[in-house]
Amino acid sequence: MHFIINGQNHALDLDSRTSLLDLVRDHLLLTGTKKGCNQGACGACTVLVDGERINSCLALAVQYQDRTITTIEGLVSANALHPLQQAFIEHDGFQCGYCTPGQICSAIGMMAEMEHGVPSAITADLAGETVQLTHDELRERMSGNLCRCGAHNGIIQAIQDSFAEGGDFKTNYPKEAAE
């Protein structure tokens, strides 16, 4: 099977049962992506596929061959932290650090959704062209990522600050699907 992960090509023989999460953690030793429940209930395993956030624990690796997959390890460029990673540190948007890679990948995927006008359950005006970056919108949209240490305030602040500062959040979000 062939995978494109963080810009690198990987070819390996794999049990068809292997999840995308176990592929990156156990086979490629990219252990930044975390296993918190293995049942799609916590978001710690969030990765980006073609710019969209998904739960890698519910994804069979075999189904994601030849897709562009980005994990937390792929966000660092030229040894510089992604602006959002820096903001997480600044705002203390984590404690134990276990849900953190999932929160960060999820936030990047979320920003792409915001840019493409994807509404949320609490968006008041579904017919609107754009979605406002309110505190509640961020909290609803990040609700798929549990944090048990209670770093929620710092996480939301980090995202809000990064987004307000116009960080580099361009992704390969498939526009046609959203329109």
Next chain:
Amino acid sequence: MIAFDYTRPASASEAIAIAAKQAHAKYLGGGTNLIDLMRETIEEPTALVDVSTLSNTIDVRDDRILIGAGVKNTAVAAHRAIRERYPMLARAILAGASAQIRNMASVGGNILQRTRCTYFYDDAAHCNKRWPGTGCDARDGFNRNHAILGASPACVATHPSDMCVALAALDATVHLRGVDGDRTMKLIDLHRLPGGRPDIETELRQGELITAVELPSLPSAARSTYRKVRDRSSYAFALVSVAAALDVDDAGHIRDVRLALGGIAHKPWRAFAAEAALRGTPATQPNFRDAAEIELKDAAGLRDNTFKIELAKRTIVATLSELNGRDRS
């Protein structure tokens, strides 16, 4: 999880042909429910036929919208025509699961997801759905999330989908393809009540594949919404949910109303009785309440879920009142 063969056919017909050759094949969409069920050994397919790349367009016409079964939940909810013409559907989808799961889950898979009854999930419990004839531990156990309408002695599980509640209210039709050809079916006829065979959950035939969901024209659905009541503010299954569309004439009388309930039955529950009671009557809170009473007339509570009968009534009234744009009085 048992080992399985994986194939990704190029067309629906090819998928059906492959599945027909296997005794225990399953179609794989986004996998968000099936993979979990396989890990729990509830599903043990020996072959997975990946249909996630098939039927993934949304075809918008004036008189209908045809949504491919492979379209991701997010794409449906984000689609401008859905948001403008069927807001209840967009809202129902967005109320379900998490953004990550909505990005993975397909429309077909959402329809065919299975109950989250925790006794069904537990390999030590008695469950007529999982092992027919063994009994139902939920009936006298923890049943906060269980059915108050249409349940049977054999099973009190609920269907977990939010999207399907809106599809039920919208009179959606499901397009099917099988070895014997194509056919269509109303969504509300697709899922079954449990009766004596809760293990048989739909009217699908062996090897039949959902290829699309069709939304008929319903101008009044532009004024529609979905309200979900649950145990935390997000990322939880419904205790009760209500999909509603309301069309009121200038005199304040109800021309048309669509009402469906989630979280309360083995299938998405179309509230036909309440709709019939409301049509032609003034859009008032007492009338909403009367209609809710009629719909919940046969509701039966269990140890932990009796409150859902009143909650369902109140949520119906609140949702219709919100659509009616009048203050509660």
Next chain:
Amino acid sequence: MSIIQKAMQTVIRLMPDAASDPMIGADREIGKSLSRIDGPLKVTGQARFAAEVPLERLTYATLVHSTIARGRIATIDVAEAEAAPGVVLVMTYKNAPRMPPPLQMMVDAKGAAASSLPVMQDATIHWNGEPVAVVVAETQEQADYAATLVHVTYDVEQAATSFDHLKHKARTPASILGEPANITVGKAEAALGKAKFSIDQRYRTPHQNHAAIELHAATVLWEGNKLTVHDTTQMVNLTRSTLAAVFRIPEDNVHVLSPFVGGGFGNKGLWSHQILAAAAARLIDRPVRIVLSRAGVFRITGGRTLTEQRVALGADDDGPLTALIHTGFAGMTEHNDCPEQFTFPARHLYAAKSFLIDQKVIDLDMVANTFMRAPSESIGTFALESAIDELAEAMNVDPIALRRRIEPEKDPTSGLAFSSRNIVEAYRRGAERFGWDRRNAVPRSQRDGDWLIGYGVATATYPYYRMPGGAARIRLGVDGRAIVQMASHEMGMGTATTQAMHAAERLGLPVGNVTFEYGDTDLPPGTIAGGSSQTASIIAAVTAAADVLAADLIKLAGNDSPLAGLKPADVAMRDGGLCERDNPQKSESYVSILQRAGRDEISAEAAASMPLETQKYSMHSYGAQFCELRVNEVTGETRVTRWLGSFDTGRIVNPKTAASQFRGGIIMGLGLALMEDTVFDERTGRIMNPSLAEYHVPVHLDVPDIDVIWTDVSDPHSPMGVHGIGEIGITGVGAAVANAVYNATGKRIRDLPITLDKLM
């Protein structure tokens, strides 16, 4: 408590005070907001957790759990599992190595195990979910599949699973964490009957789970008779000593590493999985990794147990309470010792003329319950602080004013002086900042459409603990950098950061020149990360080591140094060197001393002083929790909209990480108040929601912006004036929410969680 212990306590109390830490008040590094030193590792996914250590020839283990609560394994058929692809071993009680029961935490000084039950040694089943087999295979997928092929039948026995039906069998435990289970002062029942105002209520709290996001995991390797365990634990040293005893090898042969813990909250200790993985690894002579499934976490690691508590309060028009009664029951097992100290707050918080404190436990056949964040002050304050609110209403006084009125001058049950108590000030500042004066005491007086708005307040409190037995080593290099070492733990508290700050302050170095190393039993022994004790425990050990280091440096400096002739008591560590305390010009830098001596580094190690301060003083942390929330009148849904925690917890080392600790506790408290409930089916003794989908913890949308402030008053009797703060945030939260719900709706909810059906 034994007679000898009691005699010792009396002697200690009569001893003169130890001198206060002379560094109290130092503020060169302490008190500055510093981002986490390990932040870059955590945000890039490079922090390595227990399940992420790569090893050659690694195998993967999966557990098979019992499906009955009590009885015996009648048959266990492993043939099909053994024949499955990739399977290396199926271990059951029949082929597991013979192992003595693990040493029990709190009972044996070297014990880490939550339960004293032997692990997989015979056919007996003690709880529903107990491991009955371990399947080890070449891959996780193969192990998981083969585990489904182990077939077990049981001879079922009647299990003790019903808390309510077993109250008549409740027993009084020998002690509650070393404190008496029963305290009687005066005649409280009689006083209650005579009181002008009284309330007498029962409160119930359910089973809860820690639900750390990291699944319990261990990667285990044997090399001959030496065992290495990459674990996720709050107690590396106790894990080492217990595993050494279980495998009958010297402690030095066991190496436990736990550099990062993905959330602990009391739950990351020694359970059966580490022992089973090590046993399996020994049988196959290959390394084994075990990662519990999420259901496995619920089945083999215990959470907070259920309680029923009675709080009765009597009061007259003024003066202290006339009666304070706090009694009740907690579920426990016969094999553990975690009786849930829910009456602890009532022993210390309020002045009363009479007390009746009594705790009993009910033995159940369930997974051993254990300490969960603020055990069990979290749920004890739910009952007590709800009751105070009820009494205030009965008296028609403001609940903060009532608390001020019954503020004691000394500890009301022990009679000890308080070491530091500024709770009235915390309330004053909190009330002002929160706008408590805007609260209308009449329920249902504030609304916004369908939403009823309520305000609530409650006291937070948690004891100050410092654990004995820790030691620290300081390695000071000729480059002017220090490495401070102690086998302690980081699970999100910010240990590496705050301890680098403290050591830098203590040693007179910039924080950038100090590294704190921890989480490895090759280092000097640490104490457990529990009971909010670790910060003070480490500081005490580092302080002792710094004293030794200073003395050794004076010797090393010799007669050619400006320091010549000074005694250790005369010097201070400042500006990268030693100086005469009263004449700082007389100094020499560490670099200069080491260079002249021709040394690359100097190392000093010392054990912490015994925590005698806790015997002499009533030492506690305090806080005031303020809640604003909304309850939907139609559906009963509750949304917390605003929160302020005003704390009095000694000196704060790092405001940035401290604020996170407080917030984290408060947020876990919101879960406790509104949604958390491990449902335990009494018919089978089985936990029925062992998943994060069905065991609800707060999601982002449930969490409002949380404001936290603190008095920052140093405790003169603790090292550096600090108290631990990991637990206190959750205390009082349940009651503040319940009191706000009452203010919003007029409904008093006395059983947690406060779900919407209770408010419809």
